[in-house]
Amino acid sequence: MASNISGNAYALTVLSPIKEGFTSDEKSYADTVRDRLQGWNFEENSPMALVPQTYLCRYFVLDDVYTESQPGAGAIDTFVDWLPVVPDKLRHCYWPNQDHLKSRYLVFSCNFHGGPKGDLDGYLINMWNAIGDRIKEVWGYCYGFDGVDNADKFIAYIKKCQREATLFFVGSNDDPLEEQLKALYLKQEFSKFAVANQGLDAATVRANFKEFIQSVAPTNLTAPTWVPGGYRVDKLVKRG
Amino acid sequence: MTNKLDLLDIQGNVLRAYGRFGYPVARYVFLNVRNSAEGRKFVGAISQRVTTAVEWGNGPNQKEQPPWAVNIAFTYQGLKDLGVPRASLVGFSPEFASGMKERRDILGDNGSSSPENWDPIWQGNRETREQDVHIFISLDGLSGRGAEWLSVAEKNREEAYQWLLGEVDKTKGGVVILPGHIGDNGAKLDYQDVRVVLDKEGRPTPKEHFGYTDGISDPVFEGVPYDTNRVKGRGKQLVGGKWGPLATGEFLLGHVDEAMEYPHAPEPVLLARNGTYMVYRKLHENVGSFERYLEEQGSKFPGGKELLAAKFVGRWRDTGVPLVKAPDAESNAKFAAQIEAYNQAISEARKKGDEDAVKANEQAIDDILSDFTYENDMSGGKCPFSSHIRRINPRGSLEMIHEDGDAPGSLKLSKGAFNTPSALSDRRRLLRRGLPYGEVKDRSRDDGSHGIVIMMLNADINRQFEFVQQQWINYGNDFKAGNDKEIILGNHSADEKFPSKAVIQVDPNSDEAPFLLSNIPRFVETRGGEYFFIPSITALNWIARGVVDPT
Numbered sequence: 001m002a003s004n005i006s007g008n009a010y011a012l013t014v015l016s017p018i019k020e021g022f023t024s025d026e027k028s029y030a031d032t033v034r035d036r037l038q039g040w041n042f043e044e045n046s047p048m049a050l051v052p053q054t055y056l057c058r059y060f061v062l063d064d065v066y067t068e069s070q071p072g073a074g075a076i077d078t079f080v081d082w083l084p085v086v087p088d089k090l091r092h093c094y095w096p097n098q099d100h101l102k103s104r105y106l107v108f109s110c111n112f113h114g115g116p117k118g119d120l121d122g123y124l125i126n127m128w129n130a131i132g133d134r135i136k137e138v139w140g141y142c143y144g145f146d147g148v149d150n151a152d153k154f155i156a157y158i159k160k161c162q163r164e165a166t167l168f169f170v171g172s173n174d175d176p177l178e179e180q181l182k183a184l185y186l187k188q189e190f191s192k193f194a195v196a197n198q199g200l201d202a203a204t205v206r207a208n209f210k211e212f213i214q215s216v217a218p219t220n221l222t223a224p225t226w227v228p229g230g231y232r233v234d235k236l237v238k239r240g
Numbered sequence: 241m242t243n244k245l246d247l248l249d250i251q252g253n254v255l256r257a258y259g260r261f262g263y264p265v266a267r268y269v270f271l272n273v274r275n276s277a278e279g280r281k282f283v284g285a286i287s288q289r290v291t292t293a294v295e296w297g298n299g300p301n302q303k304e305q306p307p308w309a310v311n312i313a314f315t316y317q318g319l320k321d322l323g324v325p326r327a328s329l330v331g332f333s334p335e336f337a338s339g340m341k342e343r344r345d346i347l348g349d350n351g352s353s354s355p356e357n358w359d360p361i362w363q364g365n366r367e368t369r370e371q372d373v374h375i376f377i378s379l380d381g382l383s384g385r386g387a388e389w390l391s392v393a394e395k396n397r398e399e400a401y402q403w404l405l406g407e408v409d410k411t412k413g414g415v416v417i418l419p420g421h422i423g424d425n426g427a428k429l430d431y432q433d434v435r436v437v438l439d440k441e442g443r444p445t446p447k448e449h450f451g452y453t454d455g456i457s458d459p460v461f462e463g464v465p466y467d468t469n470r471v472k473g474r475g476k477q478l479v480g481g482k483w484g485p486l487a488t489g490e491f492l493l494g495h496v497d498e499a500m501e502y503p504h505a506p507e508p509v510l511l512a513r514n515g516t517y518m519v520y521r522k523l524h525e526n527v528g529s530f531e532r533y534l535e536e537q538g539s540k541f542p543g544g545k546e547l548l549a550a551k552f553v554g555r556w557r558d559t560g561v562p563l564v565k566a567p568d569a570e571s572n573a574k575f576a577a578q579i580e581a582y583n584q585a586i587s588e589a590r591k592k593g594d595e596d597a598v599k600a601n602e603q604a605i606d607d608i609l610s611d612f613t614y615e616n617d618m619s620g621g622k623c624p625f626s627s628h629i630r631r632i633n634p635r636g637s638l639e640m641i642h643e644d645g646d647a648p649g650s651l652k653l654s655k656g657a658f659n660t661p662s663a664l665s666d667r668r669r670l671l672r673r674g675l676p677y678g679e680v681k682d683r684s685r686d687d688g689s690h691g692i693v694i695m696m697l698n699a700d701i702n703r704q705f706e707f708v709q710q711q712w713i714n715y716g717n718d719f720k721a722g723n724d725k726e727i728i729l730g731n732h733s734a735d736e737k738f739p740s741k742a743v744i745q746v747d748p749n750s751d752e753a754p755f756l757l758s759n760i761p762r763f764v765e766t767r768g769g770e771y772f773f774i775p776s777i778t779a780l781n782w783i784a785r786g787v788v789d790p791t
Contacts, residue, residue: 191756194756195741195756195758198756199540234737
């Protein structure tokens with residue numbers, strides 16, 4: 001699926017059918033999955049923030065597809081409408097059937113840094129190792145997930161459910177995540193530096209800049225930097 | 241064929257900013273309907289005196305200018321309590337039904353601008369049935385001549401107010417005036433008075449309290465007979481340096497808009513047609529903070545204090561000349577001399593009674609102030625991206641791109657991406673009405689009662705006013721300015737953890753460094769407001785008679 005790769009970015013779209021049936025408290029499995037995903041919103045951060053190289057991802061439960069509506073008035077329809085000899089019954093026979101899904105689906109859609117070859121296996125191994133328990137929490141009610149208890153089986157399962165994806169998240173370039181987070185951190189810190197040093201004489205600015213470079217350590221990608229998935233301004237920066 | 245508007249069906253304040261037509265004072269009164277039938281009778285009585293958009297003068301189809309203008313508008317609650325049927329009410333926009341207070345997160349009315357700090361009338365609105373603002377009435381007083389210009393205007397306004405009180409009395413409590421507008425020394429008044437700012441000699445000026453000339457670039461749209469010469473810089477920017485009037489439907493319901501569609505409006509058509517929505521906002525100006533900040537930053541800014549003041553807004557405070565035309569003090573002085581010469585010519589022509597010469601010279605001044613584009617300033621080196629006029633009316637400046645090989649930090653006009661240069665701005669325009677209120681007694685202090693009452697008119701509050709407020713005033717992404725806010729109106733944070741900043745750009749080909757404004761305090765605070773509907777004369781009569789029928 002070459003269309004899944006754009007530069008170093010990989011677009012993963014997974015549709016996993018959710019089993020029919022319900023829990024002991026009369027909640028369908030699909031609704032249970034949705035509830036659990038909703039619960040992630042109330043945690044300190046999304047479990048997906050722990051999965052390395054995740055640019056952006058989204059989970060949702062797909063209940064059914066939408067029917068576009070009755071066919072519009074194309075040239076032939078209009079022509080048929082003019083012919084009073086065509087009885088309504090006959091016309092109705094040619095209305096398309098509505099499409100419906102056979103089951104409800106857990107949809108997982110994700111953009112990550114996969115390198116030029118699109119290392120899906122590597123990403124999924126890291127995902128399993130980082131949040132294996134949380135994966136079971138949401139995928140546990142899906143068909144074919146029973147018995148998935150290690151990274152290899154998870155990779156095989158995801159590949160079975162994978163669909164072709166062609167659209168990418170544009171809010172990110174395709175550098176490794178830690179490079180992007182460090183760049184954003186540096187940009188923010190540098191604007192503060194610029195504000196604080198505006199109008200000072202060259203020697204002072206030079207001295208301050210030396211100090212600034214030491215404190216922000218541009219080549220050190222682990223710290224200080226922004227934490228992945230951080231959205232609370234006061235908890236955004238990870239110090240060394 | 242051009243759209244010929246039915247001026248007799250449109251309320252006068254929609255097409256005219258009264259301040260520009262000789263009305264230097266106004267009083268805004270807000271009422272609560274306690275009894276529907278009495279309320280409708282009251283609306284009927286007011287509608288007899290409502291000022292239309294008819295042309296003023298002695299010619300055919302013209303009418304003498306009235307000594308006081310009266311206009312009326314309604315909130316959603318007001319329309320409901322006056323008996324407009326549910327099937328019509330549901331056709332009004334959701335943000336109009338919700339009201340300004342509920343939209344505070346979108347508008348950025350937080351901290352010192354949050355509803356807890358609004359005037360009592362606006363705090364009480366939409367809390368209990370008895371405190372709801374239902375009806376807005378504006379009374380504008382016509383200026384006298386010579387030394388008595390102001391006293392005559394105030395006398396006219398007072399006469400209008402006495403007339404209004406008489407009409408309220410006749411309702412025997414069916415309609416009451418809502419109190420709670422904060423005036424001087426915390427006084428709670430029954431009305432909001434506004435007046436042009438006076439100079440030291442007590443003469444009227446077009447300034448607001450920070451010293452800027454206000455309301456120069458009010459939009460011009462199709463069908464307004466008295467705006468045909470004002471289209472340059474106020475209409476929409478077309479290819480080849482041309483200008484055209486904006487589509488009527490951007491400002492009046494029932495007319496085709498810039499998307500060649502009729503704006504969303506309630507049923508029946510005649511309830512909405514020739515009406516519009518009005519956003520009323522009372523904005524306090526923190527004059528002390530402004531003066532201190534300007535002084536402090538102006539002492540560091542390479543171009544000095546007055547140029548920095550001009551950078552905040554995009555126009556020079558003394559002349560009103562835009563920075564894209566006069567990027568430095570020297571060129572501003574040249575324009576000042578030109579304007580002075582035109583003004584001389586105007587007063588001489590007045591003495592001779594040469595009206596054509598008056599008009600020609602007024603037009604020349606107007607061209608200096610209004611007729612410009614950002615095509616020679618796409619990188620913001622003259623007029624910064626976060627300045628007031630560039631944010632409120634970006635003209636063609638949003639269609640900017642940076643390509644490989646361009647000088648760092650430089651932007652240029654993207655050609656061919658859109659039909660016209662101002663395509664990204666044309667659906668975000670706002671008619672601006674209103675005047676300053678209060679007097680600044682001590683320029684070192686923020687407190688006191690002084691600011692601007694602004695009324696913004698548009699066909700779609702969400703697409704026009706709320707978008708501009710949220711995206712262009714309180715955020716900067718569309719201007720490639722990150723989260724920098726508009727310098728004057730932005731809801732700058734008082735929290736030291738989130739200091740507000742803005743960048744004063746420089747010419748990317750020069751050796752100058754951009755100037756960074758840091759820790760910008762909040763210069764302007766919201767003190768209340770609401771969303772209103774200004775009906776046409778036809779709709780007003782229907783509301784008064786209780787015969788609005790959507791079936």
